[in-house]
Structure formats: C-alpha cells, structure tokens
Amino acid sequence: MVMSAVLEEVAMEAPFSGTGRSRTYAEGAEEISGSFSLTDVSVAYGNETVIAGVDMLVPSRAVTALIGPSGCGKSTLLRCFNRMNDEIGNVRVGGTITLDGLDIYQKSIDPVDLRMRVGQVFQRPNPFPMSIYDNVAFGPRTQGIRKREELDAIIEDALRDAALWEEVQNHLKKHAFELSGGQQQRLCIARALATRPEVLLMDEPASALDPISTQQIEDTIAELKDRVTIVIVTHNMQQAARISDQTAFMLRESMDQPAHLVEVGDTKRMFTNPNDKRTESYITGRFG
Amino acid sequence: MKVTPTETAGQRLGRTTRRRAAESVVRVLIYAAGLLSIVILLAIAVFLFVEARRSIAEVGLGTMLTGTKWFPTGTPKIFGFLPLIIGSLMVTGVALVVFVPVGIGAAVYISEFSAGWLKEVTKTVIEFMAAVPSVVYGFLGVAVLIPWVKTAFGLTSGMTALTGGLVLGVMSLPTVISISEDALHAVPDALRQGSLALGNTRWQTAYKVVVPSASSGIFAGVMLGLGRAIGETMAVLMLTGNAAVIPTNIFESVRTMTGTIAAEMGEVVFGGLHYSVLFSVGLVLFGITFVINLAADLVLERQRKRWRR
Incomplete structure (x- = not known):
C-alpha cells in the first residue's frame, strides 16, 4: 500500500540530529527523543466519528505540518497528542498513539504529566493576566521550581529560544497585555518552552498575526526544531512548505464520512510531486 | 398598483x-x-x-456619630450611634466570614467544575434563595439557629451577633455567588486551555489562573454582598436580641442600625427629635451602602474594560 511506503520513507529521511542544542535542553535530553507514532487513530464526538484511520509517524526534532481544508479535523488531531481532547466532554479517541513507544492513552498515564512533555501554542495568543516573568515562570512553578536563580535562568533561556529576550529583558515585570500580538504569541511560545517539553504543538500559531510577526514566529520555529519536535497545524500552504520537514494532508470528503489522512511525506516531495491527485489539487489551490 | x-x-x-x-x-x-x-x-x-x-x-452629627450610649427614651435622652454602628459592623463581619469562602467556593464550583443538568439545578436553586423573603430566613433562624447557638456555646440567650451574622451570610450568598460566577464565566476559555496545556490540573487552573483573572469581579460580588448584609433589617431584628450596648464579642446581643430604625420608628412622635435622629441613622446607613456599592461598581467597570481588548 502507498501509505506504508510513505511511512517508511519518512522514517528513513527524518532528521534525527540532536546537535546544536542549547544548554536548556542539554541535560537528560539525549535519551528522550520525542517522536510520535499513530496507529489507526480515530476521534469521535459522541456518536459521530470525525477522524478515522490515521496512521503516521511524527519524527523527532523535525517540523511536521498538518494541512487540509477548514473542518477537516487538523486541530482535533493535534489535540490528541497532548490529550487536550479529554477536556472537551464526549470525545473519544480510538487507536494507538505512542510517544517514544509509550502509549499515551493507557490508564497509568496522567494527562497532566503528558502535557509537561508535550506543550501547546494556540491559535490566538493567550497570555495570562500577569507579568511577562510570571507568565513564563508559570509552568516551571507548577513543576515545583521555586529557587529564584533557577527560575531566572529558565525564563531567560525560554525567552531567548522564543526570540523575545532582546525586546523584553528590561521589562520582565511589565504586564503581558502590554505586548503586541506578535510579542504575546512569542511569549506563549516561551511559556510553553519553559516546562522543557520534548514536543511543541502549534495550532495555527500565526493566523492571528501580521506578516512581520508571522515571519518572526516562523524564524523561531526554524531555530527550535533541532531541539524540540514540532507539530504545526496551518492553513497556509506556503507556510507549510517553508517551515516543515514532513507534511500530512488531511481531508474530509463529505459530511457523511470522517476525515482521513490522504497523504503524509517529506514536505519537498509532497509539494513538488504529490502521490495523490487530491493532494495536488489542494496544494495547487483548486479547492479548500 | x-x-x-x-x-x-x-x-x-x-x-x-x-x-x-x-x-x-x-x-x-x-x-x-x-x-x-x-x-x-x-x-x-x-x-x-x-x-x-x-x-x-x-444634637450635632459629631456627637451622634461618636456617642457610646443609645437611650432615646431616657432622661436625659442620649443619642449615640456607636452601639448601633458597631452592632451592624459586627453582624456584617460575621456574615462576611460566612459568605466569602462559601460564596466564592460555590461560584468556582459552578463555573469550573459542574456541568450539564447539575450546573443548571445549582444555578436555579441559588436564584431561588434570593427570592425567599427575609422574614422566612428570620423564622428559620429563630426556630433552628437560636436554640443551637445557645446550647453549642453555653449561652444564656441564643440571640447574638453570631446568630444574626450567620443568617445574613446565608442571605447574601445568592448575590455573591451570581456575581462571582459571572466574573469567572467571563474569563476567556483560552486562558484555561493555556493553563491545562502547561500541565496544570483543573483545580490548579482554577485557583492559579481563573480566579485571579476574575478577582475584581469577585471582589465586586463580595462588596455587593456586604451592601446586602449591612442593609438587611427583618432577619437581624428577629435574631440579634437588639440590646443597644457596644458589644465586646460576637456572643453578645447587638442592635443594628436597620433594626433600630425599624423597631423605633413606629413609636416616635412624628417630627420630634427622636424621629429626626432615626433619619440621621438612616443617613449614615445610606452613606455606608452608597460607598460600598460605588466601590463595587468601579471595580466591576475596570474588569469589563480589561477583557475588551
């Protein structure tokens, strides 16, 4: 079958390079890789199955883009990776999702612990109504880090990684709402990075931002990808082509049937030589 | 056409x-x-x-406000408001201790943890609580709370500041709960999601993100509950014993400003000095509740602006 061939290809080509890491991720990061494997994953809201039969690998330390028309379940699939779907009532996830071989839906896994390893950045910036410093310190404090020097170091690292440090280093006590939209989104990236996750999920992180802020977010993603696995949902085909290593194309062909994965593979190949007609139509802008 | x-x-x-x-x-x-x-x-x-x-x-406003004795029908007549003001504050203070934790707790539960029919039932019941006439709360206090306070604390009388305050606290709950719940409800869901995605439990999310974000609205709810408690008349009249003496602790009988006006207005000479003094008591009460409500409103307005970005 075509799908399995694609999967193998991705697994082979996936850049597993662990070099060039900052000190933030130096300790203990080597044995952790942060790769997902999805087998026959389905999602149902009540009795309605909205996603079915998703098989894919998310390679470690690479950017995987989920693309597809509106309503095809990209964001729903993304929320499976950190079990945020658990927070919405009446959602059932079927199949198997493993993080480095560990089934994240097994009974012994606490979603709260999982989310410390798998961070998320949302579509609209959602800083907490507190200072820049407290926003970034939020996750580490939850993890029990209280020492001032330790927090200071984590916060500086996280803000540097999110390319915000230069702009805010002298204003850490300022309220987060005083930042611009783009700065707020980078603050949210820093906040997610501060818990030192292995995976960062991004749900259209630039869709509410202007072109310059979008550029900055994309640069940040490029900087981050050799340290943390990134799964990004995007509407913007050019963005997927620019920033991702692997692309997964999802499609819901009618309201009567669930969305499924049409094609997943190396981004360059997908955008130059897609295997599936539907992928080609979507990428070239014939629908969606 | x-x-x-x-x-x-x-x-x-x-x-x-x-x-x-x-x-x-x-x-x-x-x-x-x-x-x-x-x-x-x-x-x-x-x-x-x-x-x-x-x-x-x-008599003079200063003399009335600082006077420590209230003998409106004695000879000479003494019109000192302090026993009444302190009585009101003490009863309200007890009520505050009841409705702040219970009210905020209930609001957090309804907004953050309950769902579906349970949420609807809880909200409806709380609205019902607001509709119960205060004299009915007074009945409950007389029948249940007065004997209980008397035996539980070994007092000669169960009519105390504590008794009135407890009932007032319960009566203020609907105000505190519904306004706090509105404030919690207004906190954008994106903040909850952000906190959960950082590995916080729902409880941690509630007390570290949602409650602080809604703090000004919750404060306003508490202030309005306070206004409700200090202005309440019938229940305190029935429950506090109405001794117009400066109380030293909550196990003593007290007389509130509202209780004084209600109890004495029927017996004064129309247009007389005592009659006029009672209006001064009313004026003080009006001033206090006006300031409390104004403060609550200002805080609420600030909160509304906050989410309108």
Whole structure:
C-alpha cells in the first residue's frame, strides 16, 4: 500500500540530529527523543466519528505540518497528542498513539504529566493576566521550581529560544497585555518552552498575526526544531512548505464520512510531486 | 398598483420623518426611565437629609456619630450611634466570614467544575434563595439557629451577633455567588486551555489562573454582598436580641442600625427629635451602602474594560 511506503520513507529521511542544542535542553535530553507514532487513530464526538484511520509517524526534532481544508479535523488531531481532547466532554479517541513507544492513552498515564512533555501554542495568543516573568515562570512553578536563580535562568533561556529576550529583558515585570500580538504569541511560545517539553504543538500559531510577526514566529520555529519536535497545524500552504520537514494532508470528503489522512511525506516531495491527485489539487489551490 | 412619481417620493420622505419622530419619542422615554433612577436616589438622599436636619442641629452629627450610649427614651435622652454602628459592623463581619469562602467556593464550583443538568439545578436553586423573603430566613433562624447557638456555646440567650451574622451570610450568598460566577464565566476559555496545556490540573487552573483573572469581579460580588448584609433589617431584628450596648464579642446581643430604625420608628412622635435622629441613622446607613456599592461598581467597570481588548 502507498501509505506504508510513505511511512517508511519518512522514517528513513527524518532528521534525527540532536546537535546544536542549547544548554536548556542539554541535560537528560539525549535519551528522550520525542517522536510520535499513530496507529489507526480515530476521534469521535459522541456518536459521530470525525477522524478515522490515521496512521503516521511524527519524527523527532523535525517540523511536521498538518494541512487540509477548514473542518477537516487538523486541530482535533493535534489535540490528541497532548490529550487536550479529554477536556472537551464526549470525545473519544480510538487507536494507538505512542510517544517514544509509550502509549499515551493507557490508564497509568496522567494527562497532566503528558502535557509537561508535550506543550501547546494556540491559535490566538493567550497570555495570562500577569507579568511577562510570571507568565513564563508559570509552568516551571507548577513543576515545583521555586529557587529564584533557577527560575531566572529558565525564563531567560525560554525567552531567548522564543526570540523575545532582546525586546523584553528590561521589562520582565511589565504586564503581558502590554505586548503586541506578535510579542504575546512569542511569549506563549516561551511559556510553553519553559516546562522543557520534548514536543511543541502549534495550532495555527500565526493566523492571528501580521506578516512581520508571522515571519518572526516562523524564524523561531526554524531555530527550535533541532531541539524540540514540532507539530504545526496551518492553513497556509506556503507556510507549510517553508517551515516543515514532513507534511500530512488531511481531508474530509463529505459530511457523511470522517476525515482521513490522504497523504503524509517529506514536505519537498509532497509539494513538488504529490502521490495523490487530491493532494495536488489542494496544494495547487483548486479547492479548500 | 399604479403609483405616480411625485406620490412615491413624497410618501417616502413623509414616512422617514414619521419614523424619526417615533424614534425621538422612544429615546426621550428611555432617557426618562434612566434619569428616573438617578432622580429617585437623589430624592432619597435629600429627603433623609431634610428629615434629619433637626437632629443634626440640636444634637450635632459629631456627637451622634461618636456617642457610646443609645437611650432615646431616657432622661436625659442620649443619642449615640456607636452601639448601633458597631452592632451592624459586627453582624456584617460575621456574615462576611460566612459568605466569602462559601460564596466564592460555590461560584468556582459552578463555573469550573459542574456541568450539564447539575450546573443548571445549582444555578436555579441559588436564584431561588434570593427570592425567599427575609422574614422566612428570620423564622428559620429563630426556630433552628437560636436554640443551637445557645446550647453549642453555653449561652444564656441564643440571640447574638453570631446568630444574626450567620443568617445574613446565608442571605447574601445568592448575590455573591451570581456575581462571582459571572466574573469567572467571563474569563476567556483560552486562558484555561493555556493553563491545562502547561500541565496544570483543573483545580490548579482554577485557583492559579481563573480566579485571579476574575478577582475584581469577585471582589465586586463580595462588596455587593456586604451592601446586602449591612442593609438587611427583618432577619437581624428577629435574631440579634437588639440590646443597644457596644458589644465586646460576637456572643453578645447587638442592635443594628436597620433594626433600630425599624423597631423605633413606629413609636416616635412624628417630627420630634427622636424621629429626626432615626433619619440621621438612616443617613449614615445610606452613606455606608452608597460607598460600598460605588466601590463595587468601579471595580466591576475596570474588569469589563480589561477583557475588551
């Protein structure tokens, strides 16, 4: 079958390079890789199955883009990776999702612990109504880090990684709402990075931002990808082509049937030589 | 239908003019309704002041406010408000201790943890609580709480500041809960999601993100609950024993400002000094509740602006 061939290809080509890491991720990061494997994953809201039969690998330390028309379940699939779907009532996830071989839906896994390893950045910036410093310190404090020097170091690292440090280093006590939209989104990236996750999920992180802020977010993603696995949902085909290593194309062909994965593979190949007609139509802008 | 051009133009213009006229009539009515509440409030203040004028002139506002004894029918008559003011504050203080934790706790539960029919039932029951007449709360206090306080604390009488305060606390709950719940509900869901995605539990999310974000609204709810408690009359009149002596602890009988007005107004000479003094008590009460409500409103307004980005 075509799908399995694609999967193998991705697994082979996936850049597993662990070099060039900052000190933030130096300790203990080597044995952790942060790769997902999805087998026959389905999602149902009540009795309605909205996603079915998703098989894919998310390679470690690479950017995987989920693309597809509106309503095809990209964001729903993304929320499976950190079990945020658990927070919405009446959602059932079927199949198997493993993080480095560990089934994240097994009974012994606490979603709260999982989310410390798998961070998320949302579509609209959602800083907490507190200072820049407290926003970034939020996750580490939850993890029990209280020492001032330790927090200071984590916060500086996280803000540097999110390319915000230069702009805010002298204003850490300022309220987060005083930042611009783009700065707020980078603050949210820093906040997610501060818990030192292995995976960062991004749900259209630039869709509410202007072109310059979008550029900055994309640069940040490029900087981050050799340290943390990134799964990004995007509407913007050019963005997927620019920033991702692997692309997964999802499609819901009618309201009567669930969305499924049409094609997943190396981004360059997908955008130059897609295997599936539907992928080609979507990428070239014939629908969606 | 055949219509000549002149008719059409003329009728259309006429119709627009009529609509404008109707609109301005409605606008005037709505403005009047809005202004009416301000007028009524001002009228109350003026009326209180006019009736209290005699006591202010004869006894003096300072003397009344700092006087430690209340003997309105003795010889000589002594009109010191301190026993009443302290009585009111003590009863309200007890109520505060009841409704702050219970009210905020209930609001957090309804907003953050309950769902579906349970949420609807809880909200409806709380609205019902607000509709129960205060005299009924008084009955409950007399029948249940007074004997309980008496035996539980080994007192000679169960009519104490504590008894009145407990009932007042329960009576203020609907106000505190519904306003706090509104404030919690107004916190954007994106903040909850952000906190959960950082590996916080729902409880951690509630107390570290949602409650602080709604703090000004919760504060306003507490202030309005306070206003409700300090202004309540019937239940405290039935439960506190009404001894007009400066209390030293919550196990003593107290008399509140509201209770004093309600109990004595029927027995005074119309237009007499005692009558006028009671209006001064009312004026003080009006001032206190006005300030409390104003503070709550200012805080609420600030919160509304906060989420309007």
